[in-house]
Amino acid sequence: GNSVTQMEGPVTLSEEAFLTINCTYTATGYPSLFWYVQYPGEGLQLLLKATKADDKGSNKGFEATYRKETTSFHLEKGSVQVSDSAVYFCALTHGSSNTGKLIFGQGTTLQVKP
Amino acid sequence: SAVISQKPSRDICQRGTSLTIQCQVDSQVTMMFWYRQQPGQSLTLIATANQGSEATYESGFVIDKFPISRPNLTFSTLTVSNMSPEDSSIYLCSVGGEQRGYGYTFGSGTRLTVV
16 A cells, blocks of 8 residues: 655754755555654644656755655755754545545654754 | 534543544534544544445455544534554544635544544
8 A cells, every 4th residue: 555654853954054854655656745844832834745757846954856766755954953853744645536635755854952 | 724623632531431522613514534643643534424325444444443424514523433552643524625726624633532
């Protein structure tokens, strides 16, 4: 079935370090891919998305490229800030039909230290 | 994108009781989704609620435990029935997926603790 796998956390970085959070997926058809962020005590916010191969989603300095050949959607940021500390979720929607259901990875906690 | 108002934001409930969570959307939407996020875990879809039809439940979730109402295109409720401490979680509603690739919007969540 369809699934999303993220790298284990927590990821601890110093401010201004480079961030990569790996995400790979298994899906039939052509899923849409998303990154969501959950700040402490808050709900989920859409960070970025991509709907087809080679699309690059970007927002707030974060980027992710839809790589169909490696079934990946890794999240990157060139210089993290303390305010980026949060839980990051990679997710997909079924590609074969528009059921609207999101399938989430397990989440990766990012801690950025000053 | 749609704006969702979810309430209550948190509650502490006695075991054996029920809690109803409400989600109000500022625009008409076809599909609404209810998720559960257990402590330190990812999100799991409970059910999909379409207006005018029975909710569709995912494996492991049943209507008797999680009854859902969807009386119109802007509102839905989820009830957590006969609660036990294992039901302590964050419950979130979501809308979206109307068209391929559209983002999904989430409510701020209801943090439920059952004692």
